[in-house]
Structures are given as structure tokens and as C-alpha cells.
Amino acid sequence: MEMSELRALLTPEGLDLLDSLGPVEQVADVARAVSRLRAAGHSPDLVSAVVGQAHLRAKAKGKFGDFAARMLFTRAGLEQATRLGVAARHAQRIRRAGLTSVADLGCGIGGDALAFAGAGLDVLAVDADDVTAAIAAYNLAPFGDSAVVRQGTAEEAVPTDERAIWMDPARRTSGHSETKRVSSEDYSPSLDWAFEVASRRPTGIKLGPGHDRDSLPSDAEAQWVSAEGSVVELVLWTGALARDGVRRAALVIRGDRSHELTAGADALDAPVRDLGGFLHEPDGAVIRARLIGDVARSLDAGMLDERIAYLTSDAALTSPFVQSFRVRETMPANPKAISAVLKAHSIGTLEIKKRGMDIDPAAFRKKLTLKGDQTATLILTRIGDQRRAILADRVPAAD
Known part of the structure; x- marks a missing residue:
């Protein structure tokens, strides 16, 4: 989505048109919706924005459930966004640590920030991209002053107060639609910078589940998370957000239930044995x-x-x-x-x-x-x- 499309969308006419269109689930439905709206006299920018958002809302239901019907997205932002059920567990950890506020540095479309604000945390959400920051502000608007969104880089937005830090470094090239994965050396913000911040502040850093284990800080808790049978992320926790004696954790989420296995180090493998019953x-x-x-x-x-x-x-x-x-x-x-x-x-x-x-x-x-x-x-x-x-x-x- 380009800024011209977003401006056309963020008007009473644009939002009403989006709500009236409903979800566009199949790719074939996109062309039909575009033709119908253009024939009705709507501008190209508005039609592109409305149909694109309707399609993304349909795709987002798996991550955000019924909340997707009132959210806005970019394609790249949706791909990297945390599932709402997983983000809610991140928020619970921050609350259990006794912290009441969090800075989401690199907030994307605001998936984690939604869960943080929903859990009663005071949220500062920051993203470098102007379109993405504007979409995050729209998604977080129901929380009023308790969720503030700013455009800017993570490096220049580290707060000086005692709030927790959450980072989801961009793992794709910049853009809103056709993006590609980049190597860990090209994450934004850089991992060296993120790890340095995490060494002195209570921090959670979301990474891909296949991230190189040898590059992880030895003093952080590494938690791999699976949801409905798929491993969706690795989170590094430091400071007050890391649990005493835990360096390895596997969190398994199915529906509304979750189970976790924790340890102080990698486990020794069990011996090989013949196939049993x-x-x-x-x-x-x-x-x-x-x-x-x-x-x-x-x-x-x-x-x-x-x-x-x-x-x-x-x-x-x-x-x-x-x-x-x-x-x-x-x-x-x-x-x-x-x-x-x-x-x-x-x-x-x-x-x-x-x-x-x-x-x-x-x-x-x-x-x-x-x-x-x-x-x-x-x-x-x-x-x-x-x-x-x-x-x-x-x-x-x-x-």
C-alpha cells in the first residue's frame, strides 16, 4: 500500500466502502471486486486500497480472529505479525514481571502492541515506515492515550524510563507487499544493537524459529513457540523478563490451552532403542x-x-x-x-x-x-x- 492509497482509505467514504465490501477471500474475487467498484465510479487509489484491505482482512483472520475485521494491514506487515494468541502470552509475561509499560520498537502493523494494550500495559509503539506507522496508529486507536504510535527508528526511540522493551526486527527487505527475506546480518534494527540493549534492559526479542542458535546471547532465555502444530517464533527474554535458571523453553499452544517445557540447558538425548509398541x-x-x-x-x-x-x-x-x-x-x-x-x-x-x-x-x-x-x-x-x-x-x- 502506498501513502496515496492510505489517504484515500482513511476517509469516511473509504472506511464505509471497506466495511460494506466485506472479506475478499479468493484471488479470483479481487478482480471482480475491482471491476465492480471502478464501474461504480470510485477512484483507482481508493479501489486498490479497499480491495487490498478486504483481501488482507480475510487472510488475517487466522492470526487475529474477529479483530481482523476492524484492522488495517500491509501484506508484509501481516506476514511478520505475531498471532494475537501468542502476543497475549508475551503481554502476560511482561505483566507477571511487575512491569506496567512497554516500548514496542519496530511495531509493524501493531500486532504485539494490540495485545500489550489489551493487557492493560501502557504502550509506546514505533516504526520507521510512514505507512506502517499510520496503520499501527489506526489499529491501536481504540486504546486512546494508553497506546501512542510514533514514526521513527528503533535506535532513536529507546525510552529513558523503566519500561520493558519489545523488538521484532524486520527480517525482510523494506516495502509493503513484495518483500524478500534477508540474512540476520541485515535485520533492522541490527541484532548487535538489539542484543546490546537487551543486555541492560528487560527485553523480549522476536526472531525466526530457525535462527542460528550459536549466535544467541548465553545469558538470555530462549523460548521457541509453536501454535497449532507449527513453530512460529523464537523469543529471547532478558533481565526481569527472563526466568531464573531457564535458558531453554518450548511453549506449545493448541487452541486456548498451552503447555511449556523448560530447562537450564539443552537436554541430553535419550539412548537409541528398538521400535516398541x-x-x-x-x-x-x-x-x-x-x-x-x-x-x-x-x-x-x-x-x-x-x-x-x-x-x-x-x-x-x-x-x-x-x-x-x-x-x-x-x-x-x-x-x-x-x-x-x-x-x-x-x-x-x-x-x-x-x-x-x-x-x-x-x-x-x-x-x-x-x-x-x-x-x-x-x-x-x-x-x-x-x-x-x-x-x-x-x-x-x-x-
Whole structure:
């Protein structure tokens, strides 16, 4: 979105038109909406802004729920924005630390700042881009004077009071739509600067979940977060926002519930053992935090292979940090052998999972014979130097 489009949108006519248009969910709907609004005599800038926002609001519902229907976005800002449920947990941590205010340096469209203000924190939100800062101001307007937005760089906006610092460094090239990921050396603000601020202030720094672990400050708490099965971020916490004795954490969020595993360091891996009656797939946050060994010991399990993140046990146990499967039988990982077993079990609906094997599950499925009224999960993996297929049934998730 360009500033001319934003100015056209931020008028009574523009906002009324946006609300009346409703969500534009499919790409094909965009062209139809543009044609209809242009035929009605609306300006090109207004039509582009309204249709673009309607489409982004539809995409944003997964991150912001019903709040998306009253927010504005840029495409790049939405891609980097924190999910509202995750941001709410960041706000809770700041409140639990006894802090009442926070500076969001590099606030983007204001996703985290919304959660901070909603939790009753006094918020200063800063972004260097003029369009993005204006959109953040619109999104935070319902909070009045308790959420102030300024345009400026993070480096020049560090407050002198005792408030917490939150940073989500830009990990893409500048712009509002077609942006590309950049290397960590080109983040804005720079990580060296962000880490220096964090060394002397209570700070949270949001990074990509795959960030190089060797570059993390040794005295910070590193928390990997997964939401609905996907690892969405890594947050570094320092000062009063870091928990005593915690250097590694895996936070697993499903719906309104969350579970967390914490440790003072990477966990030692569990020994390798033969496939037992159950197979467990650790959550991605647990894998990133290198806490697989702690989960294995809680399940009386071992590693299926030292190089692959599958656990196995004979105990009928599960946990919120894994997906568990009851093993039916194993076979060579070739379509003919697998199809014979599927036929014997009348499997017509099959979930395929894989680790340690360079295959495309969708393409592999086409090679299988699926016929019957039964369901199962097929797990393709390496065990030692063998390619194996494991037919299994899901165990209900633990609370």
C-alpha cells in the first residue's frame, strides 16, 4: 500500500466502502471486486486500497480472529505479525514481571502492541515506515492515550524510563507487499544493537524459529513457540523478563490451552532403542529447543534413530509435547509392500508422515492402493541404514 492509497482509505467514504465490501477471500474475487467498484465510479487509489484491505482482512483472520475485521494491514506487515494468541502470552509475561509499560520498537502493523494494550500495559509503539506507522496508529486507536504510535527508528526511540522493551526486527527487505527475506546480518534494527540493549534492559526479542542458535546471547532465555502444530517464533527474554535458571523453553499452544517445557540447558538425548509398541513425534518447538531427551524420559522412551527426531516406547504414555501413535506393523518403505499391508487392513484413508527420507508424501500416495473403510497413519523414516514404513494409529492428544 502506498501513502496515496492510505489517504484515500482513511476517509469516511473509504472506511464505509471497506466495511460494506466485506472479506475478499479468493484471488479470483479481487478482480471482480475491482471491476465492480471502478464501474461504480470510485477512484483507482481508493479501489486498490479497499480491495487490498478486504483481501488482507480475510487472510488475517487466522492470526487475529474477529479483530481482523476492524484492522488495517500491509501484506508484509501481516506476514511478520505475531498471532494475537501468542502476543497475549508475551503481554502476560511482561505483566507477571511487575512491569506496567512497554516500548514496542519496530511495531509493524501493531500486532504485539494490540495485545500489550489489551493487557492493560501502557504502550509506546514505533516504526520507521510512514505507512506502517499510520496503520499501527489506526489499529491501536481504540486504546486512546494508553497506546501512542510514533514514526521513527528503533535506535532513536529507546525510552529513558523503566519500561520493558519489545523488538521484532524486520527480517525482510523494506516495502509493503513484495518483500524478500534477508540474512540476520541485515535485520533492522541490527541484532548487535538489539542484543546490546537487551543486555541492560528487560527485553523480549522476536526472531525466526530457525535462527542460528550459536549466535544467541548465553545469558538470555530462549523460548521457541509453536501454535497449532507449527513453530512460529523464537523469543529471547532478558533481565526481569527472563526466568531464573531457564535458558531453554518450548511453549506449545493448541487452541486456548498451552503447555511449556523448560530447562537450564539443552537436554541430553535419550539412548537409541528398538521400535516398541508406540512411536512419538516431538513438537517442533521441543526439537528446536533441544529438549527431546527430557520428553523421552518422561515417556520412558528412547530415540528410534540418533539422527531423526522420533521417539519410541512400550509404555502407553503420551504428553502435550508429542503426537503419539500406536504401532500396528512395519515393512520396507516401498509402495508394493505397503500396498499389500494396506489392503490386508482395508485402509482407504491414510495420513502420511515422514522424517529422514527425501520423498514427497503427495506423490508417494499416488503409488499406493487405498481401498476400504478403515483409517491409519503411515510413517516413513530411516532406522539405521534402512528405509522403513510404520503403519500406526493416532493416540488421542494429551491435555
